Amino acid sequence: MKHILPLFCLLAVAGCRPQIPENTIWTGTMTLADQKQLPMRMHIDLTSDPPSGSFIVSTEATPIPDIRRSGDSLIIELSEYQASMKGVWDGKEWRGHFIRYRTDTVYLPFAVTPEPPERKEPPPPTTPAIRLAGTYRVYYHDPDGIDSATVAKFWTKGDSVFGTFIDPSGDHGLMAGVQRGDTAFLARYIGWQANLIELYYEEQTWKGRYYARQFPPEVFTLVPRPEAATVTVDKKRTRMKNPLRPFAFEGITIEGDTLRHTDPLFKGKAVIVDIMGTWCHNCLDEAPVLQKLYNEFHSDGLIIVGLSFEVTDNPEMGRKNLRIYRERHGITFPLLYAGSLDRENVETRLHAQLIDFFAYPTTLFIDRKGRVREIHWGFKGPGTGDEYQQEIETFYRLTKDILH
Numbered sequence: 001m002k003h004i005l006p007l008f009c010l011l012a013v014a015g016c017r018p019q020i021p022e023n024t025i026w027t028g029t030m031t032l033a034d035q036k037q038l039p040m041r042m043h044i045d046l047t048s049d050p051p052s053g054s055f056i057v058s059t060e061a062t063p064i065p066d067i068r069r070s071g072d073s074l075i076i077e078l079s080e081y082q083a084s085m086k087g088v089w090d091g092k093e094w095r096g097h098f099i100r101y102r103t104d105t106v107y108l109p110f111a112v113t114p115e116p117p118e119r120k121e122p123p124p125p126t127t128p129a130i131r132l133a134g135t136y137r138v139y140y141h142d143p144d145g146i147d148s149a150t151v152a153k154f155w156t157k158g159d160s161v162f163g164t165f166i167d168p169s170g171d172h173g174l175m176a177g178v179q180r181g182d183t184a185f186l187a188r189y190i191g192w193q194a195n196l197i198e199l200y201y202e203e204q205t206w207k208g209r210y211y212a213r214q215f216p217p218e219v220f221t222l223v224p225r226p227e228a229a230t231v232t233v234d235k236k237r238t239r240m241k242n243p244l245r246p247f248a249f250e251g252i253t254i255e256g257d258t259l260r261h262t263d264p265l266f267k268g269k270a271v272i273v274d275i276m277g278t279w280c281h282n283c284l285d286e287a288p289v290l291q292k293l294y295n296e297f298h299s300d301g302l303i304i305v306g307l308s309f310e311v312t313d314n315p316e317m318g319r320k321n322l323r324i325y326r327e328r329h330g331i332t333f334p335l336l337y338a339g340s341l342d343r344e345n346v347e348t349r350l351h352a353q354l355i356d357f358f359a360y361p362t363t364l365f366i367d368r369k370g371r372v373r374e375i376h377w378g379f380k381g382p383g384t385g386d387e388y389q390q391e392i393e394t395f396y397r398l399t400k401d402i403l404h
Helices: 004-015 281-300 315-329 343-351 386-403
Strands: 023-031 037-045 052-057 060-063 066-070 073-078 083-089 094-100 106-114 134-142 145-157 160-167 175-180 183-189 194-202 205-212 218-224 250-253 258-260 270-276 302-310 335-340 362-366 372-377
Touching: 023 094, 037 106, 037 183, 037 194, 052 183, 160 183, 175 194, 250 315, 270 281, 270 386, 281 302, 281 315, 281 386, 302 315, 302 343, 302 386, 315 335, 335 343, 362 386, 372 386
Parallel strands: 270 302, 302 335
Antiparallel strands: 023 037, 023 106, 037 052, 052 060, 066 073, 073 083, 083 094, 094 106, 134 145, 134 218, 145 160, 160 175, 175 183, 183 194, 194 205, 205 218, 250 258, 250 335, 270 362, 362 372
């Protein structure tokens, strides 16, 4: 009997472990470089079929594409980014690793707990002596000198601070955090983005560090620039090598067919070619705008095609990612898998035709005669406010130009 009792007690303890919550919001942190803790928040509903959920940043919710449970294990698959979150519920926490699958696979530990039904009231708001708000030029300091091609925008509400960085390829997405006196912290985690910014006011200047996944932080200084332009490069930076030649493209549709620029579908039509990737958050912001254009102008002769370069070189996985992308945004125009992001593939398909191609998305506006009339690189999303509205107006103007 003395040997049976300890085993009985052990089983009793295991049997008393609370079950993994089936429909709740999880909050916690992920460990980045220098042991910095990135706040994260997500909603997971295991009662739906299939399980569903979203990553939450302030009021923004990014759908989670694939959630699976096996006993006390919970797995989030992020196939677009060739990454996953895998962890085990221990009765109090869901603890595990964010895994980014590459030749140098990265493991970042995380731990989250169910959020109480009633969240604690935040402390009374304070009024910092220097409020982090407005538009700033970002000066990154690195061994090669100072990079000043990025702009930062911040706004506040009580102790909460919101903002984003905007570089020539687009914005970094909405970031949210708090300001306490002369320090501020902003974070963004949506599965494939794990970014943390810490700022401190010193010598009458905001200084900071930008953390992204496991990489060493980028050190920067902010200088107020209310009138700062967010694109400091020549408007014709990305251009056709031979403006008289059509832009040639081909790819595999979600259904498995091959579609080329010479196919009858495009003959005599105004065409928008969106060079994108399902892993690219600026592409995610651009997709609804393109779909709206397609809805409004398809009957007037507009064709839009997404030319997607994926992390994976597996066509089946690439088509799966595009299927997720299509369902997420309600896309009804063709999406083509154009191969992987490997240098050789991109060189052959894009750099052979485009000078200074550098950004996803890059959008080509092609008239009915097959001539590339305009190339627009990057996309500034909803987190940029007025600049997002300007992007929409630009896309409408360029679309009408190629139609008429």
